[in-house]
Amino acid sequence: MSMFSEAAWFFLAVTAALGSIVLCKHKSPGQLGSPVLWLAGLFGGAYLLFLPFFWSLVLFSLSCLLMCVYSADQELLPVDQKAVLVTGCDSGFGHALVKKLDKLGFTVFAGVLNEKGPGAEELRRNCSTRITVLQMDVTSPEQIKDAYSKVVEKVQDKGLWALVNNAGILGVTMDGELIPMTEYKKCMEVNFFGPVGVTKAFLPLLRKSKGRLVNISSMGGGVPMPKMAAYNSTKAALTMFSSILRQELSKWGVKVSVIQPGGFQTNITGISDVWTKKEKDILDQLSQEQLRDYGQDYLQVQKAFLNSMEKHSSPDFTPVLRDIQHAISAQIPAPFYYPGTMVSIWVYLASIFPTCLSDYCFKKLVAYGECTPRALRMPN
Structure with a gap:
């Protein structure tokens, strides 16, 4: 077998091996995209270009160095009782996150909609002081x-390390024409203006600690x-708000x-209770033509869609x-x-695929029990 063939097989083997290591080590898609892409591109490109074996080894050595640097960036910072504020902790992600951070040793401020509700009481009962x-x-x-005053009073000189904007509501799920304006406004108030207001209030503390701002968006934010x-x-x-702040706050050291x-x-x-409670209000705001x-x-x-x-x-x-946890604790x-x-x-499909193809896929994604509007079922 010629040196040329040996080099080609070498590149393929290294690509597969390092790619597997990255996939195993960084299980979250949000963390593995970049290293996988540059590894595949580096060795795949070398394979396609058929570099001489010596220069291929040089390229391999440099890539290993870059991989070591990247892996070092993934190391988690020590907890050291860092203070974290999480909103929307009555249930769901926020509730579970508070318990996890508490077990890890963080000082946690759990913002709840009802401080006397079952979610808040469970946190007090099962978490540490x-x-x-x-x-x-x-x-x-x-x-x-x-809440800001209470956080400042407790953290004092330690500062607030991280803010996790988690509170959110789903609202009504139906055709956009049929969703009442009150629902649009309520969703925007809780899911967008709420996090913006909380962020603006606590940013001075985050800038002081050069800490972390973590916003819980959704796949729906891009799809x-x-x-x-x-x-x-x-x-x-x-x-979009988060992406702009990421650039603006970089000069302050806030990630x-x-x-x-x-x-x-x-x-x-x-579940279906949302629809049951709001069904009458939704029907009342529809015009006779829409009905x-x-x-x-x-x-x-x-x-049924819910x-x-x-x-x-x-x-x-x-x-x-x-x-x-990674967003809060990773060095980078x-x-x-x-x-x-x-x-x-x-x-990625929403970003790079032709619109006609991505639209077809997204319609199929939510097509459970789909029904055709009555006017479209009637003969012309």
């Missing part, structure tokens, strides 16, 4: 200001899914990360919690994380 439960409706400037006009629009706004999870069972859907064109049966199908969302969501929060956190099955693929 390092946790402080705060009444914190993210849409209330007064409660944000009060245009039918029936999710209100929710996805707010998450897209939050993602900004966005978590874009897929479907998880966080109680954000409220005639869409039909009562079409509107009822939307309730059930299907819950059914196809994962009950295991581990990927999300792992990524949030990733700007984006995509926990969940195929989330990164859907986001």
Whole structure:
């Protein structure tokens, strides 16, 4: 076998080996994209260019050096009782995250919508004395200001290391034309203006500590899914806000990360109860023309869509919690994380595929129990 062939096989073997190592070490799609791409490109390119064996070894050595530097960046900083504020801790991601951070030794401030509710009481009962439960409706400037005062009083010179904006609501899931304006405004108030207000209030503390801002967005922030006009629009706004702050706060040493999870069972859907409680209000705000064109049966199908969302969501929060911990503790956190099955693929699909193809895929993604509006079923 010639030296040329040996070099080619060498490149392929190294690409496979190092690629596997990266995939095993960095399990989150949000963390493995860059190293996999440059490894594959480096060795794949060398293979295609058929570099002489000597220069191929030089290239391999340099790539190993870069890999070592990258791996060092992934080392987690010591906890050292760093203080973290998490919003939306009554249930879901926030509730689970507080428990995880508490076990790791962080000083945790858990913002809840109801400080006397079952979620808040469970945190007080099961967590250590390092946790402080705060009444914190993210849409209330007064409660944000009060929470800020309590955090400052407790952390004093230690400062606040990280803010995790997690609070959010799903709102009504149906065709954008049928979603009431009140729902659009409520979603925007909680999912976007809420995190913006909390961030603005606590940024002085984060700048002082050169800490971390972690915003929990959604796969929907980058993927245009039918029936999710209100929710996805707010998450897209939050993602863009975070990306701009990432650039602006870099001069202060503050790292900004966005978590874009897929479907998880966080109680954000409220299952079918959400539709039952709001059905009358939704019907009342529709015009007679809309009721005639869409039909009562079409509107009822939307309730089944909520059930299907819950059914196809994962009950295991581990990927999300792992990524949030990494964003809080890594020396150089990733700007984006995509926990969940195929989330990164859907986001990339929305970014690079032709619109006609991506639209078709996204329609199929949410086509559970799809029904055609009555006007489209009627003969011309």
